[in-house]
């Protein structure tokens with residue numbers, strides 16, 4: 086699913102109005118009605134007090150539409166205008182007039198904390214104060230209102246985005262935005278829902294279809310995309326009946342050190358479990374028996390050293406090489422990496438200590454083959470690209486880094502983001518059960534195994550991240566988050582593949598009846 090930028094959303098609105106010959110007032114009506122429908126379906130007329138806080142722009146206008154429909158349907162509504170600015174938008178004013186037509190209880194203006202209403206924990210707050218139009222610092226009293234919401238403990242439903250969040254920069258203080266229980270966002274998820282510093286402001290979110298022009302939605306290229314089943318499925322390569330193991334590549338996994346042979350085992354198992362034809366591990370001597378005994382499917386080459394990698398010497402022709410898992414960062418291992426990189430032409434995945442070593446000797450980065458995949462967690466990323474001021478700067482730095490070295494980088498996190506060719510591929514699968522030892526080693530194995538089978542490196546990174554998260558999701562259904570360990574993620578890979586071909590997921594977008602009618606007519 087495409088993640089549109091703020092500018093693209095505004096452009097889409099204008100284009101939709103032109104092509105469908107509807108005014109922006111009617112587009113706002115559609116948006117508000119969609120939210121009303123969502124609430125009505127769940128509330129079924131319940132008389133819980135609903136406090137609707139409207140700004141003076143179009144986000145506030147949406148709030149007025151919601152208020153009007155809730156009032157018409159007999160809900161217990163209180164509407165407020167948060168007067169942070171005297172330039173009320175034209176569409177806001179149009180819907181203000183419409184609201185006046187259905188109630189004598191006109192919205193109450195709020196100018197300062199003395200106007201804040203009492204809100205009980207059982208009440209519902211609708212936050213329609215700021216949407217994507219927020220473009221400058223917010224007045225202190227408006228931030229106090231956000232905190233008044235939070236202190237009330239009432240369920241808060243944000244319209245489009247939690248008020249106070251910018252679409253393109255982080256906020257400095259946690260008290261400067263609304264903390265929403267749910268956000269109903271129009272047309273496209275917003276990038277801020279996926280970044281660690283801003284995602285926390287909404288516990289859940291959902292996208293509502295407001296019938297933007299289908300051609301605009303289809304043809305507009307975005308800088309970011311949310312990756313779900315629909316996005317990965319077209320890349321799946323089926324297996325031919327007459328295929329043999331030589332068709333699926335030979336992966337070489339280089340890593341391990343005394344006490345960290347298990348990491349290589351996990352990677353190698355994941356590589357084979359995702360479909361690679363053959364896997365060879367290159368490990369220090371001390372790991373030989375452990376590897377052969379615990380994972381008989383893998384072949385083993387040992388380094389001349391007992392406890393660490395000191396020279397990378399092999400007489401096989403791998404299709405892909407993964408380097409770094411459990412390797413440690415000792416001088417001799419770094420030297421071995423240096424020699425290896427200067428000779429190597431085979432596609433590469435670099436993880437863990439491989440990344441840490443590259444961070445200590447950045448001059449080696451230029452030897453990485455084009456489209457090498459790097460899989461850092463946040464600390465490894467910081468060592469690699471330096472500190473960042475906020476998530477947006479982090480993304481810019483990663484884009485610049487991947488461009489400079491022509492590599493693919495996966496920023497691992499709750500929503501892992503693959504950065505390739507200036508574009509962000511945001512993964513939608515995975516859960517907190519993955520916060521466990523060895524889950525990164527498994528991800529490296531999955532990606533390596535896909536590369537071995539001939540998937541393009543960008544697809545291997547995106548699809549691999551998806552499968553890793555999906556396995557964990559399916560595993561967690563039986564095991565819960567706490568009991569899930571890295572080995573389970575490997576065990577559930579088969580289910581993750583099978584799940585690709587189950588009934589398609591219901592679309593993340595709820596279709597409006599009006600929109601479907603229009604599509605039928607077209």
Ligand SMILES: NC(=O)C1=CN([C@@H]2O[C@H](COP(=O)(O)OP(=O)(O)OC[C@H]3O[C@@H](n4cnc5c(N)ncnc54)[C@H](O)[C@@H]3O)[C@@H](O)[C@H]2O)[C@H](O)CC1
Pocket residue numbers: 094098112113116140141142143144145146147169170174214215216217218219220221222223224244245246271272295
């Ligand atoms: N396709 C869609 O997604 C649709 C979205 N809609 C809703 O419209 C808003 C965006 O509306 P806009 O009027 O552009 O902005 P806001 O209501 O978010 O914003 C505020 C308003 O106030 C000014 N302003 C900005 N920052 C400040 C500040 N710190 N202090 C004071 N004033 C400020 C700014 O200039 C704006 O005028 C979107 O999020 C949706 O909710 C449409 O309803 C339908 C289509």
Ligand SMILES: [K+]
Pocket residue numbers: 144212213214215216243244245246247248
């Ligand atoms: K809002």
